[in-house]
Amino acid sequence: MKIGIGSDHNAFHLKEEVKEFIKGLGHDAVDYGCFSEDEVDYPGVAFQVATDVTAGKLERGILICGTGIGMSIAANKVPNIRSAQCHDVYSAERAQLSNNAQIITMGAKIIGVELAKKITEAYLNVSFQGGNSGRKIDQIMDKEREFLLQGSCC
Template sequence: MKIGIGSDHNAFRMKEELRKYVTSLGHEVVDYGCYSEDEVDYPGVAFNVATDISQGKLERGILVCGTGIGMSIAANKVPNIRSAQCHDVFSAERAQLSNNAQIITIGAKVIGDELAKQVVKAYLNVSFQGGNSARKIDQIMDKEKEFLLSGLSC
C-alpha cells in the first residue's frame, strides 16, 4: 500500500520511527513532514495527507501529534475522510474493520514507539469487509454530503 505519514514537532521522533517501520513492512511511504523538531502547526500536515487520500493518491494515512486528537479533528474536516484516533491494537483494527478509516492518528505523548508500531501494524494488516458496518458508514457519508450540499455546518 501507499501510506502517507505526517506529524507535528511534538511527534517528529515517533513519526521517523513509524516511517522506517512501515517501510520495513513492505509499504511505500510518503512523508508529509514535519522534518525536524522545529515548531510546526499540525493542521496543514493533516489536511495534506487527507486531501491526497481523498484524491486517490494514497491508500491510507498515519498522523502523529502530541495526543492524536488535533490531527484526527483536522483530517476529518476533509470531505470523504474518516480518521480515527487509536492508542491500542483493538481500536486500530476496528478503525479499519468497522469504520473503513483511511487514517489513524496516534499521540506521541500518550503511547511509546513500540506500542505505536503494534497499533500501526494492526491497522495495516486488516481490510474493510463491509457487512453491517457498510450501512453505518453510508449513513455517515450521506449526512456529510447533505451538509456539504446545503452549505450548513455541523
Template sequence: MKIGIGSDHNAFQMKEEVKSYIASLGHEVVDYGCYSEDAIDYPGVAFNVATDIQTNKLERGILFCGTGIGMSIAANKVPGIRSAQCHDVFSAERAQLSNNAQIMTIGAKVIGAELAKKVVESYLNVSFQGGNSARKIDQIMNKEKEHLLNGTCG
C-alpha cells in the same frame, strides 16, 4: 499500500521510527513532514495527507501529534475522510474493520514508539469488509454530503 505519514514537532521522533517500520513491512511511505523538531502547526500536514487520500494519491494515512486528537479533527475536515485516533491494537483494527477509516492518528505523548508500531501494523493488516458496518458508514457519508450540499459543513 501507499501510506502517507505526517506529524507535528511533538511527534517528530515517533514519526521517524514508525516510518522506517512501515517501510520494513513492505509499504511505500510518503512523508508529509514535519522534518525536524522545530515547532509547526499540524493542520496543514493533516489536510495534505487527507486531501491526497481523497484524490486517491494515497491509500491510507498515519498522523502523529502530541495526543492524536488535533490531527484527527483536522483530517476529518476534509470531505470524505474518516480519521480515527487509536492507541491500542483493538481500536486500530476496528477503525478499519468497522469504520473504514482511511487515516489513523496516534499521540506521541500518550503511547511509546514500540506500542505505536504494533498499533500501526494492526491497522495496516486489516481491510474493511463491509457487512453491517457498510450501512453505518453510508449513513455517516450521506449526512456529510447533505451538509455539503446545504453549505452547512466545514
C-alpha cells in the same frame, strides 16, 4: 500500499520510527513532514495527507501529534475522510474493519514507539469488510454529503 505519514514537532521522532517500520512491512511510506523538531502547526500536515487520500494518491494515512486528537479533528474536516484516533491495537483494527477509516492518528505524548508500531501493523493488516458496518458508514457519508450540499451543518 502507499501510506502517507505526517506529524507535528511533538511527534517528529515517533513519526520517523513509524515511517521506517512501515517501510519494513513492505509498504511505501510518503513523508509529509514535519522534518525536524522545529515548531510547526499540525493542521496543514493533516489537511495535505487527507486531501491526497481522497484524491487517490495515498491508500491510507497515519498522523501523529502530541495527543492524536488535533490531527484527527483536522483530517476529519476534509470531505470523505474518516480519521480515527487509536492508542491500542483493538481500536486500530476496528478503525479499519468497522469504520473504513482511511487515516489513524496517534499521540506521541500518550504512547511509546513499540506500541505505535503494533498499532500501525494492526491497522495496515486488515481491510474493511462492509456488512452491517458498511450500512452505518453509508449513513455517515450520506449525512456529510447532505451538509456539504446545504453549505452548512446547522
